[in-house]
Amino acid sequence: MTKKVSMSEIANELGISKVSVSKALSDKDGVSEELRNKVKITAQRMGYRINNSARSLKTDRQYNIGILISEKYVGDNEAYYFSVCGEIIKKLDAYGTSGIMEIISAKTESDLILPRVYNEKKVDGIIVLGQLSSNYLILLEKITIPMIYFDFYRQDSKIDSITADNFYLGYQLTDLLIDRGHRDIAFVGSIRATSSIQDRYLGYYKALIENNIALKLDYVIEDRDDQGKFIELEIPKNLPTAFVCNCDRVAFYLINKLKGLGVKVPEECSVVGFDNSLFSTISNPTITTVDNNVEKMVSTAVKVISKKINNPQKIYDRILVPGTIIERDSVKNIN
Amino acid sequence: MTKKVSMSEIANELGISKVSVSKALSDKDGVSEELRNKVKITAQRMGYRINNSARSLKTDRQYNIGILISEKYVGDNEAYYFSVCGEIIKKLDAYGTSGIMEIISAKTESDLILPRVYNEKKVDGIIVLGQLSSNYLILLEKITIPMIYFDFYRQDSKIDSITADNFYLGYQLTDLLIDRGHRDIAFVGSIRATSSIQDRYLGYYKALIENNIALKLDYVIEDRDDQGKFIELEIPKNLPTAFVCNCDRVAFYLINKLKGLGVKVPEECSVVGFDNSLFSTISNPTITTVDNNVEKMVSTAVKVISKKINNPQKIYDRILVPGTIIERDSVKNIN
DNA sequence: CTGAAAGCGCTTACAG
DNA sequence: CTGAAAGCGCTTACAG
Numbered sequence: 001m002t003k004k005v006s007m008s009e010i011a012n013e014l015g016i017s018k019v020s021v022s023k024a025l026s027d028k029d030g031v032s033e034e035l036r037n038k039v040k041i042t043a044q045r046m047g048y049r050i051n052n053s054a055r056s057l058k059t060d061r062q063y064n065i066g067i068l069i070s071e072k073y074v075g076d077n078e079a080y081y082f083s084v085c086g087e088i089i090k091k092l093d094a095y096g097t098s099g100i101m102e103i104i105s106a107k108t109e110s111d112l113i114l115p116r117v118y119n120e121k122k123v124d125g126i127i128v129l130g131q132l133s134s135n136y137l138i139l140l141e142k143i144t145i146p147m148i149y150f151d152f153y154r155q156d157s158k159i160d161s162i163t164a165d166n167f168y169l170g171y172q173l174t175d176l177l178i179d180r181g182h183r184d185i186a187f188v189g190s191i192r193a194t195s196s197i198q199d200r201y202l203g204y205y206k207a208l209i210e211n212n213i214a215l216k217l218d219y220v221i222e223d224r225d226d227q228g229k230f231i232e233l234e235i236p237k238n239l240p241t242a243f244v245c246n247c248d249r250v251a252f253y254l255i256n257k258l259k260g261l262g263v264k265v266p267e268e269c270s271v272v273g274f275d276n277s278l279f280s281t282i283s284n285p286t287i288t289t290v291d292n293n294v295e296k297m298v299s300t301a302v303k304v305i306s307k308k309i310n311n312p313q314k315i316y317d318r319i320l321v322p323g324t325i326i327e328r329d330s331v332k333n334i335n
Numbered sequence: 336m337t338k339k340v341s342m343s344e345i346a347n348e349l350g351i352s353k354v355s356v357s358k359a360l361s362d363k364d365g366v367s368e369e370l371r372n373k374v375k376i377t378a379q380r381m382g383y384r385i386n387n388s389a390r391s392l393k394t395d396r397q398y399n400i401g402i403l404i405s406e407k408y409v410g411d412n413e414a415y416y417f418s419v420c421g422e423i424i425k426k427l428d429a430y431g432t433s434g435i436m437e438i439i440s441a442k443t444e445s446d447l448i449l450p451r452v453y454n455e456k457k458v459d460g461i462i463v464l465g466q467l468s469s470n471y472l473i474l475l476e477k478i479t480i481p482m483i484y485f486d487f488y489r490q491d492s493k494i495d496s497i498t499a500d501n502f503y504l505g506y507q508l509t510d511l512l513i514d515r516g517h518r519d520i521a522f523v524g525s526i527r528a529t530s531s532i533q534d535r536y537l538g539y540y541k542a543l544i545e546n547n548i549a550l551k552l553d554y555v556i557e558d559r560d561d562q563g564k565f566i567e568l569e570i571p572k573n574l575p576t577a578f579v580c581n582c583d584r585v586a587f588y589l590i591n592k593l594k595g596l597g598v599k600v601p602e603e604c605s606v607v608g609f610d611n612s613l614f615s616t617i618s619n620p621t622i623t624t625v626d627n628n629v630e631k632m633v634s635t636a637v638k639v640i641s642k643k644i645n646n647p648q649k650i651y652d653r654i655l656v657p658g659t660i661i662e663r664d665s666v667k668n669i670n
Numbered sequence: 671c672t673g674a675a676a677g678c679g680c681t682t683a684c685a686g
Numbered sequence: 687c688t689g690a691a692a693g694c695g696c697t698t699a700c701a702g
Binding site for chain 2: 049050051057062067077079086101116117210212277284295
């Protein structure tokens with residue numbers, strides 16, 4: 001156990017060449033099944049572990065994927081990207097691949113420093129988890145290894161992306177409120193902050209247009225500042241009968257704020273959110289929201305990135321994963 | 336940009352040997368400062384990226400740390416380990432090291448399968464984030480690379496660990512309640528689930544003993560099942576005047592449960608938690624809790640693991656990081 | 671200060 | 687089916 005064991009040692013032990021050992025262990029053709037088994041058993045017994053570096057040096061494949069994520073999403077007290085990250089890593093395992101997480105700090109982002117996983121050739125491809133600044137993305141797009149965006153996309157960019165079908169979901173969710181008799185509907189979310197918020201907003205707007213409801217600009221409420229930090233919500237003078245929030249967390253805050261103002265939810269005011277996160281279930285009332293189908297998004301992302309590694313030319317464009325509306329207790333039918 | 340560039344290409348470009356290039360780029364002795372600068376500038380211009388695999392093969396160092404975490408902590412909707420993970424990765428960066436996250440699934444854990452990062456020699460050391468089953472830990476402890484436990488420890492184990500000073504913090508927090516006049520104090524938490532809960536409980540018990548308060552077994556309330564899933568809390572028939580909860584999340588659930596039963600917090604019943612997590616601030620009332628000083632815990636962990644990589648013999652034992660009590664609005668003085 | 675040579679542990683193309 | 691040889695891109699000990 002303590003002395004090192006490489007393919008050579010196994011070869012010596014069995015009186016064969018290390019070429020045969022290599023073929024046997026990696027399930028390649030060129031060895032009899034009998035020898036293959038013998039090699040595998042011996043490797044096991046001797047406590048052999050393959051040396052990924054040696055393999056990589058030869059094959060020019062690292063068997064690692066980089067997962068890039070802004071520090072603001074990590075310090076956000078939100079578990080959403082954590083579960084995404086976990087799912088990605090679990091799915092990668094089926095491809096014999098590990099996930100190297102790299103945190104992009106505000107400084108790295110503004111100083112335009114490429115990630116270590118790229119600079120040191122540690123990964124075969126990169127998944128960018130959550131939106132980064134345009135400038136940084138433009139830098140990243142010069143990278144020479146496969147890369148995909150997860151949960152956002154960038155206009156003017158040829159990088160493939162996987163997102164929820166935010167536009168259509170925003171439309172459906174707003175339509176649900178209109179169905180329930182609401183016509184004074186506000187949208188909560190900073191529409192320039194991320195592509196998701198913007199698209200959810202535009203879906204909301206589409207539903208208004210289709211139902212001949214005028215867009216009111218004071219019904220579009222900012223929820224975060226330039227750094228992505230949540231800010232105090234400005235409730236419109238004339239209270240809408242319903243709010244479409246861009247995420248459950250803000251829906252949760254809004255409900256508590258309304259309660260504080262003496263407004264009963266959903267009796268006097270309905271609220272819907274997005275993401276089907278913890279916030280939608282710990283809220284009182286529980287929140288009608290959208291399940292983004294993270295599992296499907298992740299499995300798509302992992303499939304795409306591994307295909308791109310094998311065939312970097314292939315283009316997948318913007319992949320939209322459909323979600324599902326989950327109805328809970330925060331919407332009142334006022335028909 | 337498109338054709339590959341290794342140290343040889345840089346050497347050719349400058350008419351020097353690749354040995355000098357290597358020394359220059361890795362800041363080793365043996366080249367003049369003038370040549371070093373010239374090499375660095377040329378490398379930059381040619382878009383050189385070091386090949387970590389080649390370096391690793393030679394130095395037997397991967398410049399990667401494995402971060403092991405159970406899938407149950409990832410799917411838990413809790414951001415605590417996410418922020419820990421993020422902190423670890425940020426701190427590792429200062430050591431020129433990346434973090435490879437590996438999710439230990441329930442199946443991997445019960446089938447006793449060693450992590451890929453170990454089996455494929457991808458890492459120089461391992462940080463285990465959060466408690467795993469004893470059987471799995473016993474397996475892991477046979478590993479031949481440095482390893483530390485974060486946020487828990489195992490009895491009978493020689494693996495170094497970094498934890499909050501849970502015992503003492505449990506004692507202090509309970510003592511605070513006693514100071515405020517409480518004597519009927521319950522503890523909420525499954526005391527066999529993790530070493531943290533157990534130690535917090537024992538600290539609670541110590542405070543009772545020192546103040547001549549009898550331990551009541553129906554005042555020790557389970558909060559999770561064998562899989563770590565939260566269960567319905569059983570409130571004692573005779574309502575205590577205060578509850579010490581093993582974490583903010585359970586404190587949050589408890590407060591909502593008490594409210595549902597018509598019990599006012601803190602007027603009729605005080606509640607304290609642990610972790611200073613999101614739950615302690617979104618609760619109404621906000622929760623008096625303990626800040627575990629994650630930043631200090633992480634910087635200690637990263638320091639220890641890198642020292643162990645350079646000197647595997649060195650023993651650090653159980654390192655306890657002191658925390659701080661944060662007083663908010665969930666405790667009433669009933670003196 | 672500079673560089674030629676050896677070698678880390680694999681995989682692959684080729685020959686037998 | 688089996689194996690000898692070459693080589694991936696670095697670093698290190700050594701010689702000049």
